[in-house]
Amino acid sequence: MSGEQVQEKVFNEKDQHLDEETLFVVSQTFKALSDPTRIRILNFLCTGEHSVTDIAETLNLSQSSVSHQLRFLKNLRLVKFRREGTTLYYSEDDDHVMNLLKQAIDHAEHH
Amino acid sequence: MSGEQVQEKVFNEKDQHLDEETLFVVSQTFKALSDPTRIRILNFLCTGEHSVTDIAETLNLSQSSVSHQLRFLKNLRLVKFRREGTTLYYSEDDDHVMNLLKQAIDHAEHH
DNA sequence: TCTATATATGAGCATATAATTATATATTAA
DNA sequence: TTAATATATAATTATATGCTCATATATAGA
Numbered sequence: 001m002s003g004e005q006v007q008e009k010v011f012n013e014k015d016q017h018l019d020e021e022t023l024f025v026v027s028q029t030f031k032a033l034s035d036p037t038r039i040r041i042l043n044f045l046c047t048g049e050h051s052v053t054d055i056a057e058t059l060n061l062s063q064s065s066v067s068h069q070l071r072f073l074k075n076l077r078l079v080k081f082r083r084e085g086t087t088l089y090y091s092e093d094d095d096h097v098m099n100l101l102k103q104a105i106d107h108a109e110h111h
Numbered sequence: 112m113s114g115e116q117v118q119e120k121v122f123n124e125k126d127q128h129l130d131e132e133t134l135f136v137v138s139q140t141f142k143a144l145s146d147p148t149r150i151r152i153l154n155f156l157c158t159g160e161h162s163v164t165d166i167a168e169t170l171n172l173s174q175s176s177v178s179h180q181l182r183f184l185k186n187l188r189l190v191k192f193r194r195e196g197t198t199l200y201y202s203e204d205d206d207h208v209m210n211l212l213k214q215a216i217d218h219a220e221h222h
Numbered sequence: 223t224c225t226a227t228a229t230a231t232g233a234g235c236a237t238a239t240a241a242t243t244a245t246a247t248a249t250t251a252a
Numbered sequence: 253t254t255a256a257t258a259t260a261t262a263a264t265t266a267t268a269t270g271c272t273c274a275t276a277t278a279t280a281g282a
Contacts, residue, residue: 016158018151018216025219026212027147034141035240036134043129052259065241067260086249086258096218100211101137105129107207108136146270163229176271178230183270197228197279 032076033101038069049091143187144212149180160202
């Protein structure tokens with residue numbers, strides 16, 4: 001009986017059970033999008049690549065705070081950067097996640 | 112000069128600037144989806160309505176923990192419930208957010 | 223009314239998170 | 253090599269978060 005239930009769950013796995021890795025990836029992804037500062041940074045990067053200083057000044061944030069959040073986003077491969085001299089230009093690096101963000105913003109703005 | 116910049120931002124608002132309320136709503140929405148327990152609960156509710164006890168047993172969580180998280184989700188109107196005797200049956204109440212969750216799960220599962 | 227069952231809630235605790243401050247690193251130019 | 257600029261990082265602090273334990277509330281039945 002209990003054996004059957006377990007078996008049944010295995011068969012239903014596709015559309016119901018979440019394995020640990022999926023759970024981790026999904027929660028991390030949404031965690032990245034759950035902080036107002038990171039949302040503002042990602043939303044700003046929608047307009048193209050920007051340096052750390054540019055991001056900090058435009059969004060009225062400290063350089064350190066922006067750098068910390070960019071590291072967070074870079075670890076999740078949501079942003080990437082290229083160097084030009086001492087300046088690092090950051091830009092989006094995950095279309096899927098940016099799409100989720102845009103959907104949520106759109107939905108929030110149109111109630 | 113500084114006046115022009117401000118003005119320019121007002122005109123670009125549609126596709127770039129996020130007002131505080133939008134920022135708050137978006138971050139709250141993603142915060143709801145950023146916790147593994149809440150993800151599991153919402154994902155389970157994809158299969159239909161379930162009582163608190165059912166959710167707790169199926170997902171191997173304490174009754175209290177489930178109840179707390181359901182209150183969180185109910186405050187954001189992501190779930191609703193109906194009563195039948197002493198039993199409360201919870202179910203999804205926000206198609207848009209459930210859709211965001213499904214997209215993220217789908218994407219994570221298919222790498 | 224008393225009891226049992228189902229759920230909600232409050233308090234406390236441990237951990238996570240985000241900002242700040244100070245400092246370190248890296249690149250370029252003089 | 254020194255100075256200037258841009259960025260990264262470490263340590264600290266304050267707050268947020270999620271769980272557990274204990275208890276409260278609500279409904280139904282005896």
